[in-house]
Amino acid sequence: MGYLFRRLLFATRFNDSKIVFSRDVTPDSRMLFARDIRERVRRIAPFLQYDGDPYAFIADGRLMWLVDGMTTSTAYPYAERFGDHLNYIRNSVKATVDAYSGEVSFYIIDPEDPLAATYARVFPGLFKPASEMPESIANHLRYPEDLFKIQTRMYAMYHMTDPEVFYNREDLWGLPREIYKGQQQEVSPYYVNMQLPGEQGVSFVLFTPFTPSRKDNMVAWLAVSSDVDEYGRMVAFNFGKQHVVFGPMQIEAQIDQDTEISKMLSLWNQSGSTVIRGNLLVYPIDGSILYVEPLFLAAQASQLPQLKRVIVSDGTKVEIGSDLPDALAALTGWRKSSGTSTLTEADVDQPGYGGEGAVDQDGLSAGAALDLYRRAQERLRAGDLAGYEQLQRQLEQVLKSMADGE
Structure with missing residues (x-):
């Protein structure tokens, strides 16, 4: 807290005179505020977009929170917009927050992202390279759900490789629906351990199925790995039109x-x-x-x-x-x-x-x-x-x- 002047500033900021007059507040005291995880990282790096689902884990005996940070842009040349707010997005940053001390660390896991590299030069000392991320944290990384939702929306159309089929939109896909709490809703991606085609081991993936547009049968599924050695690798499996698979x-x-x-x-x-x-x-x-x-x-x-x-x-x-x-x-x-x-x-x-x-x-x-x-x-x-x-x-x-x- 420092001495009187700094305590006066904090008292004004939080409208609390006890910060100035209480004997319990000493020069060694520390003020911890902005304790909401997403608000905390957003105040430090407001130029990033953050996944809506921070998750807690234990690393080296400490409770930590991890928030996925995305670099975005609306001005990437010759790229289709998603909605009205972006046509470029990459999961280049992982932010960790110590649940006890509030210490925040930002790691750049995609050094090839030009936006992340630019931010690192503009704000020296804010970002750490992925090589400095402790293994106890790296083992808990998972692919962000919000980014995967955007990618599945785009893949539902851009999986078509034949120009004529694409132009006529003859093979549009959609996301299936389900009954949840008595109401129909769109199936959200979910994390699951599964053996991917052609592999021996089990992978931790984020998974979603696809159906033809306005139909209920399942035609394909898409999975993205969260394993450390294959993080971000996507696998698509198409059942083919000759097979009928229930959705x-x-x-x-x-x-x-x-x-x-x-x-x-x-x-x-x-x-x-x-x-x-x-x-x-x-x-x-x-x-x-x-x-x-x-x-x-x-x-x-x-x-x-x-x-x-x-x-x-x-x-x-x-x-x-x-x-x-x-x-x-x-x-x-x-x-x-x-x-x-x-x-x-x-x-x-x-x-x-x-x-x-x-x-x-x-x-x-x-x-x-x-x-x-x-x-x-x-x-x-x-x-x-x-x-x-x-x-x-x-x-x-x-x-x-x-x-x-x-």
Whole structure:
């Protein structure tokens, strides 16, 4: 706080005379203000645009916040505008905020961006190169959702490479819709761990499906990697017009037509509670598609939703379970009736149920999937990403074998 003059300035700024007269305020005191994460970084670097979803993480034992910063322009030559406010955007800056001290650091992760390089020369000392970013922070980077939304909008039109098709707009795509909290809405991109086509390992990606314009079937999906070694790499998968793949709204229609699920939802809605249908997730698995939708129940008194059921579908049938492993067991035929799985601890301890090595083909069942899923979540909570990825690969092997055995 310094001495009297500086304290007078702070007292005037915050309209608080205690800053001047309180004995608790000493020359060593520090004033922490602008504590909202986005407001804090915006005051320091107002020339950047920021992603609307800052996220917290732990690095070296400290709670940190990360905000994605984008350089933008409206004057890039021969570039189409997105809306009315930009025709150039790059995710060149990552800003971190220490949740305790408020210390802010800006890192330039795209040194080839001319705007970011110019800002770094205009404001020397404000930006740090990506090489100075600690590994504990780099491991938590993820691709910004707001930027990906813009890119998916543009790709829905510019995926057409044939000039005549593009000119006539014969193959326009759109973003699918889903039912969320009883209302139709556009499917938002979501983060998921998945194995990309042609790769062995599991990648952490931001994912979105596409449908033809004004239609509900799914024609393609787009994913962008958030892994450190492949950050920003995009993968597009086109199903082709000769294949009919159900989109989210078509699966929502199948769910609505299921008599068992309809009875359950009607009963819950009549009991003084509110049923919340969560986001319908599309998950590609080895050339096929798995659809997952959680069901939440919120009492009118508390309005705190609780996960009650999980609905899954492979496009041909719909099943419901008390959790994801239970629903998958019903979908693959291991459990014929709805309700809770009858797996016992003795079943889990048998060979082939989630061991560290290869999965025994004779023991492939939802029991193995259940055990692998639980163990993977334990590894994830413990921060063991390598162990989590290994168990995820084993889980995918089990699910593939179960699908092949149908």
